[in-house]
Amino acid sequence: MLRRFVLPLFTLLAVAAVIYAVLFTVLVKWERDGVPLVYRLGGALNQKGGNSWQKFQEYDPHAPVDLLFIGSSHAYRGYDPRIFARHGNTSFNLGTSAQSPLNTRAIIRHVVDPKAVKLLVIDVYEGAFATDGLESTADLTQNCSSDAAATEMVWHLKDPRGLNMLALRHLRRDAPAMYRDSAYVEAGFSQRTDSLKTVAHTAPMPPVQSAQRRHFQAMLKQCHARSMRVVLVDHPKPSTADRERHAQWAEWVRTEAEHYGIPFIDLAFDHGLPIHDLHHFYDHNHLNQAGVELFNARLIDELERRGLLGPSSAR
């Protein structure tokens, strides 16, 4: 058995590994017009840079904050640390593009220091649960500050492309960022001030993936085990979004949250705010700065009402 299968298999894998390493290194090191050839292959190999890179450069996991926001683009475009600072609270936003529970789970585990965060605010946009996590893993493997987090994401992704992502991360470790996000402000937040000019068209969302549900459950369990204070929030949606589907979604989130005694603040529709589709969104589901101002003020009230956000230590 050993001689017939295991040894030939190891020999083959060793040969493949050598060829892979040589070829991949050549593709990474060989640049044309300042861009390594590897980026011309297409397929889930993101360039280093953008707001994900900027925020992980800025974020100090051991610096104490009152609130840490995390989640998909709804998070990093919807929770403005400057507004919370006006209210006297320190905060940081670790939301990134298309971040799914698979990715959030790894970031919380390997990047976030529970002792430095008073309240972890997890945005639970349903769309982030409807992805397989590939897009976010491609982004975070190049931009996240933790090797362990990047490796865990790739492990959970179970996609051969993950190997290329990790190899690229390793080979481009000392390379500078290739681009910056002009909408990035500070503390992980990206600001948009333009507004939607026409009626929000909400495209049908694919179904939530069961694997993402499992990652979400594991993430809540992990937070509970590390005695982290957590709150789940769903931020305002345009009036054209599917209310019935959201009600089912919110019910599931509430059930999962209750299991660990975690509060869920659902402000998707019943927020009591004068939020208007045309003036407070910059696309079909992201708030613009005018919308963020209204939503964040409402969230602060709600957090205070629930006793989750007391007078700040910073005040």
Place this chain on the structure above:
Amino acid sequence: MLFNSLQFALFFPLVALLHWLLPFRLRWPLLLAASYYFYMQWRIDYALLLVVSTVIDYAASLGIARNEDPAARKRWLLLSIASNLGILFFFKYFNFLNDSFRGLFAQAGWAYAVPDLDVLLPMGISFYTFQTLSYTIDVYRGHIQPTRHFGRFALYVTFFPQLVAGPIERAPSLLPQFFRERSYDHARTIAGLKQMLWGFFKKLVIADRCAVVVDEVFNHPGQHDGASILLATFLFALQIYGDFSGYSDIAIGGARVLGYDLMQNFRTPYGATSISAFWSKWHISLSTWFRDYLYIPLGGNRVIRWRWYFNLAVVFLVSGLWHGANWTFVIWGALHGLYLILALVCAPFWKRFDAATGLARMPRLKQALNVAVTFALVLLTWTVFRANRVGDLPVLFKAMWNMQPSLALTVIPVVQLGILSVTTLLAVLFFLVDGRVDRWAKGERPWGARWKEYGFCGALLAFILIFGHFGGTAFIYFQF
């Protein structure tokens, strides 16, 4: 279940391991259960169609064998043909014909109220219905004795490596293998695994990479220039070959690992020197099926000349329709039929042409020219095959006809230059080495030295990891 999925990467080794660990009498139940599991990963309810096909053909074959009376035998045969083709018609062609009639009626200004059927096309339906049909016809013709073992017959119908996209196996070749005990053969296993690896390379590195460019151009034909369309057609030729022959290699290699031999389905078709040679190298299991069960019963070439042409035309029209319920496939089949008829009609002219130009004395040059012309003709038909609808054809051909000698391809801004160049480079490389590597991978050529074998397989693995286009893209022929 897709071959190019993580699920299959776990499923196949487990089945292979269990297969060789179990005693012979338990192997067929294992493979039958595995085959149904494999199919039901797509849709559970449509597995019922497999059961129906199996039961009808099992009963029909026994009915034929038990009856001496020719009329009764014919009735059993007709039952099998009608039920198999009936299922095929219901699921694959009803909505197509209904839609065509609706269009005709609308043009005439008449009302047409027959609604479409709300059904999905069962995966691989054309493959397994043709396979079971050939069994009953072979029994009727007395070529084989029907099996009384229902389980092993059911396995013949559903054997998972070739269930959804062939090769379309004949009973005399595959069925007896399920009755014959084989002991584990390590060399066969390794050969099978190598062929599977080559198949994965063709699918993930060649076919799926080409698909990115091909889909962009053919899904928006009006937005691209002639050069882009020509390039996309060339890439489609490689995509469909890589996709389908890749599937066949995985199927044949997988069956080999389990100890069974499936027929060859491709023999470097783009090296064919004529359209007729192309069809003896492309989807061999289907072309021989049509030869044996349609062309020869129609009279083949042992009839008067016009009837011979008619037979060819019928076979290729049906072959086009077999590929899909769309007029593009019918036109594609018709074009191939026309090519063959024209080749026969013009044969004396070409003979005189070769003699007059001296080509007859330069066999290598003649062969190269023939390969190039045949490939160009096939390429032309692939444009029709890949077009989403007949209405796209004038747009595609007009753009190619008005092509300007420029490298400013419109496909470039849409699909990044890098992806396009890497894809084209890999595709051309594959095109150049395919024939030789194909024979290596299938074990038809010796490797010479062990290090070459490790080097080749290691390079394939590395190429798949770096250049592979992952994301669970289905095989093109599943839809047929």
